[in-house]
Amino acid sequence: MACNSGNCQSNCHQNEQVAENDSIPTPTTGSNDGGHQQQQGVCLKCKVSPPISSGSGGGGTGDEARFCADCFRANLFGKFRLAVTSHAMITPSDNVLVAFSGGVASRVALQFVHEMQQRAQKNYEASKDRSLPVFGVGVAFVDESSVCSISKDGVEEAIQEMKSTVSKLAPPVKQFHVVSSASLYSSGSSDEKDRLKKLIGAVDDVTGKDDLLMHLRMWALQKVASENGYTKLVLGLCTSRIACHVIAATVKGQGYSLSADIQYVDARWEVPVVLPLRDCTTQELSILCRIDGLKPSQLVNDLPSGINGLISSFVRLLQEENPSRESTIVRTAGKLTPFHFNRVPEINDSNVPLATIRRQKRYNLKPQESISSESFCPICNSPVIDSNSPSWGSPKTCQFTEFASSCCSSCQFQILPQDQLSMKEFCSLLPERLVARSKPKYNGNLDMLREQIQDCLLSDSDGET
Amino acid sequence: MEEGNTIAKRAGSRLCCLCNERKPALKRPKTLEQICRDCFYNVFEEEIHQVIVGNHLFKAGERVAIGASGGKDSTVLAYVMSELNRRHNYGLDLFLLSVDEGITGYRDDSLETVKRNEVQYGLPLKIVSYKDLYGWTMDEIVKVIGLKNNCTFCGVFRRQALDRGAAYLKVDKLVTGHNADDIAETVLLNILRGDVARLSRCTSITTGEDGPIPRCKPFKYTYEKEIVMYAYFKKLDYFSTECIYSPNAYRGFAREFIKDLERMRPRAIVDIIKSGENFRISTSTKMPEQGTCERCGYISSQKWCKACVLLEGLNRGLPKLGIGRSRFLENSNDNRKEAKRNDGDRSIESKQCGSLDF
Numbered sequence: 038m039a040c041n042s043g044n045c046q047s048n049c050h051q052n053e054q055v056a057e058n059d060s061i062p063t064p065t066t067g068s069n070d071g072g073h074q075q076q077q078g079v080c081l082k083c084k085v086s087p088p089i090s091s092g093s094g095g096g097g098t099g100d101e102a103r104f105c106a107d108c109f110r111a112n113l114f115g116k117f118r119l120a121v122t123s124h125a126m127i128t129p130s131d132n133v134l135v136a137f138s139g140g141v142a143s144r145v146a147l148q149f150v151h152e153m154q155q156r157a158q159k160n161y162e163a164s165k166d167r168s169l170p171v172f173g174v175g176v177a178f179v180d181e182s183s184v185c186s187i188s189k190d191g192v193e194e195a196i197q198e199m200k201s202t203v204s205k206l207a208p209p210v211k212q213f214h215v216v217s218s219a220s221l222y223s224s225g226s227s228d229e230k231d232r233l234k235k236l237i238g239a240v241d242d243v244t245g246k247d248d249l250l251m252h253l254r255m256w257a258l259q260k261v262a263s264e265n266g267y268t269k270l271v272l273g274l275c276t277s278r279i280a281c282h283v284i285a286a287t288v289k290g291q292g293y294s295l296s297a298d299i300q301y302v303d304a305r306w307e308v309p310v311v312l313p314l315r316d317c318t319t320q321e322l323s324i325l326c327r328i329d330g331l332k333p334s335q336l337v338n339d340l341p342s343g344i345n346g347l348i349s350s351f352v353r354l355l356q357e358e359n360p361s362r363e364s365t366i367v368r369t370a371g372k373l374t375p376f377h378f379n380r381v382p383e384i385n386d387s388n389v390p391l392a393t394i395r396r397q398k399r400y401n402l403k404p405q406e407s408i409s410s411e412s413f414c415p416i417c418n419s420p421v422i423d424s425n426s427p428s429w430g431s432p433k434t435c436q437f438t439e440f441a442s443s444c445c446s447s448c449q450f451q452i453l454p455q456d457q458l459s460m461k462e463f464c465s466l467l468p469e470r471l472v473a474r475s476k477p478k479y480n481g482n483l484d485m486l487r488e489q490i491q492d493c494l495l496s497d498s499d500g501e502t
Numbered sequence: 503m504e505e506g507n508t509i510a511k512r513a514g515s516r517l518c519c520l521c522n523e524r525k526p527a528l529k530r531p532k533t534l535e536q537i538c539r540d541c542f543y544n545v546f547e548e549e550i551h552q553v554i555v556g557n558h559l560f561k562a563g564e565r566v567a568i569g570a571s572g573g574k575d576s577t578v579l580a581y582v583m584s585e586l587n588r589r590h591n592y593g594l595d596l597f598l599l600s601v602d603e604g605i606t607g608y609r610d611d612s613l614e615t616v617k618r619n620e621v622q623y624g625l626p627l628k629i630v631s632y633k634d635l636y637g638w639t640m641d642e643i644v645k646v647i648g649l650k651n652n653c654t655f656c657g658v659f660r661r662q663a664l665d666r667g668a669a670y671l672k673v674d675k676l677v678t679g680h681n682a683d684d685i686a687e688t689v690l691l692n693i694l695r696g697d698v699a700r701l702s703r704c705t706s707i708t709t710g711e712d713g714p715i716p717r718c719k720p721f722k723y724t725y726e727k728e729i730v731m732y733a734y735f736k737k738l739d740y741f742s743t744e745c746i747y748s749p750n751a752y753r754g755f756a757r758e759f760i761k762d763l764e765r766m767r768p769r770a771i772v773d774i775i776k777s778g779e780n781f782r783i784s785t786s787t788k789m790p791e792q793g794t795c796e797r798c799g800y801i802s803s804q805k806w807c808k809a810c811v812l813l814e815g816l817n818r819g820l821p822k823l824g825i826g827r828s829r830f831l832e833n834s835n836d837n838r839k840e841a842k843r844n845d846g847d848r849s850i851e852s853k854q855c856g857s858l859d860f
Contacts, residue, residue, distance in 0.1 A: 355694065
């Protein structure tokens with residue numbers, strides 16, 4: 038099994054290189070990480086076809102100089118399939134929603150999910166008893182044109198392109214949903230787009246704006262997924278973007294929740310989120326798009342500003358310096374302890390083959406601690422380290438302070454306004470479903486308990502201050 | 503892109519934020535508050551005092567050595583420690599401990615500064631030199647091994663040198679001037695290099711409690727910029743040049759990034775440290791087992807301590823001994839762990855110096 042030399046730390050490709058040199062007298066520079074090879078011979082894996090970059094007058098580096106198109110594609114698809122099967126991301130009874138931004142990673146995710154579905158369909162048609170159903174696939178695009186500086190026409194055009202791309206990926210047919218973050222507001226309000234604009238405008242911090250949009254995007258995807266009966270949400274989050282997220286979380290004081298965001302499976306959401314492309318870098322995905330003619334949409338945002346932009350340029354700089362840096366960062370962060378929700382919920386469906394269930398049990402992380410009740414930030418849904426527990430029960434606490442204190446420290450700093458007055462207005466601008474998440478769920482119980490012990494209580498206020 | 507907006511706006515009233523009496527003389531790097539000099543001294547010293555007291559760094563009657571290089575961090579540390587010791591009656595016996603690596607044009611100059619500090623602050627000084635301890639100066643080492651991996655030698659030797667100096671002075675603790683920027687850089691570096699074990703230890707304010715001499719970092723939450731500001735306003739005497747062998751250090755990447763970050767969001771430095779403290783790292787992660795070096799008796803997780811391994815290499819004319827991933831050594835098993843740490847070093851530095859033969 039050939040390893041992906043970009044990520045592999047051992048020098049196995051170098052050994053293959055040595056074997057290659059015996060049969061083909063080509064000049065090679067033989068450096069350790071193989072980044073400078075000028076291999077003009079054949080693909081390292083199949084030893085038959087020419088490598089990808091050989092046609093373009095040589096000068097290709099990295100994977101393009103080592104592998105032919107077929108082996109490269111097979112390698113990448115292999116990584117995708119391994120991630121999916123070992124984490125039971127997609128089972129026959131699932132209805133999978135692919136989040137599509139038009140970028141390189143989500144295009145590849147869509148393509149691979151489609152190919153997987155096609156194979157399942159073929160197997161289904163070929164099998165005699167038709168016991169294994171084929172999983173369903175849908176595609177969702179989040180339209181942020183109301184808050185981003187993209188022209189209405191530009192968006193319309195892009196959406197049409199995406200529609201046609203999705204329709205070409207049939208059979209099986211896939212439904213295409215366009216959802217706006219503004220849809221998070223309760224249905225019926227005609228001024229949803231305005232409210233959204235005001236909300237984003239109320240955030241002072243540039244990075245906070247960016248991040249709030251990102252969180253709302255996820256909530257919108259969750260909404261469309263649960264309303265349309267999807268059971269899994271596939272994101273095209275790849276190694277490169279995860280590396281940036283690792284640094285971003287560290288820089289924003291979110292070290293505690295970092296391990297929740299970077300695992301293959303994230304089941305704290307109503308519709309579990311899975312990352313099948315977690316082990317692929319943006320570079321690999323771009324190469325694949327290029328050789329397979331998968332066109333990314335022009336709509337993808339330019340460089341993020343603020344701290345997120347600083348971090349992407351930093352990671353890019355490190356990556357140029359050492360091509361395996363992104364993988365190292367993700368690997369390091371992967372050694373942090375995940376949470377109990379970072380695995381696919383146990384499947385109890387009888388339709389799912391026993392093999393899948395057994396495989397899931399094998400790969401599921403053993404819970405290191407008993408399932409503790411984590412509290413989650415109402416805005417970004419990250420587990421909050423306990424110092425911000427809201428004061429329950431005391432009716433005198435302002436509900437807005439309660440909301441603020443239930444948020445994680447990063448959201449408190451960069452998203453929420455700093456003073457009380459603006460806080461009230463800000464809460465009114467947030468979608469109701471977000472604000473509702475912060476209400477302590479124990480209120481009802483607490484009142485009942487209080488009734489029972491009322492005669493022994495000495496002061497008016499509760500124990501928690 | 504400043505984010506202390508509300509605070510900056512409030513301070514437009516042209517009086518110090520804290521005392522509301524005097525005119526502001528500076529903007530505090532940590533919080534961007536506009537305050538006067540006296541308030542700055544107060545809040546600077548008070549925050550350090552709170553860190554010392556809140557983390558129970560010292561006990562009355564302890565003998566404490568201050569690692570003094572002559573640079574701004576250690577000079578300010580010596581000044582503030584003696585000041586707080588007096589003001590709050592910590593009851594500590596303070597000493598200055600300095601290491602002479604034998605780098606001409608750098609260390610010999612900074613040592614002069616430390617000798618002046620000895621007089622200025624009235625703290626007894628002890629200098630330990632690589633020449634005396636190991637028989638090699640850094641200049642000689644660099645002549646043999648070149649400009650790659652010299653930081654490894656210096657760091658390993660310095661650690662032992664400080665411990666030996668501390669033992670000579672019979673002190674109970676060692677304090678170093680590592681500031682918030684240093685610790686934030688280290689957290690980032692450990693993430694970039696894949697060192698989870700170090701990641702879990704690097705944010706501790708006290709380390710080595712189970713070793714020969716515990717060390718603490720009272721400046722853990724103090725910004726480098728504020729230390730410079732303090733030294734500037736108090737006109738403290740310090741030596742301000744970088745080590746002449748340091749330009750290729752990988753830490754430079756992290757440092758650049760943090761400087762840019764600080765400009766955008768000053769509190770990010772403390773946020774990095776907070777993230778580092780909160781990382782969920784399993785305590786069952788395999789930590790190195792502690793033993794003693796067979797050759798010199800110093801604390802070590804392998805048969806020989808790293809300093810002995812490196813020295814052996816130098817003395818036998820094998821400068822690469824103990825560096826990088828070694829395949830042909832008797833102790834190859836032991837060195838693989840250290841080697842992994844240096845591996846990143848090697849691939850980066852080999853690129854920067856352009857030489858592929860390692």
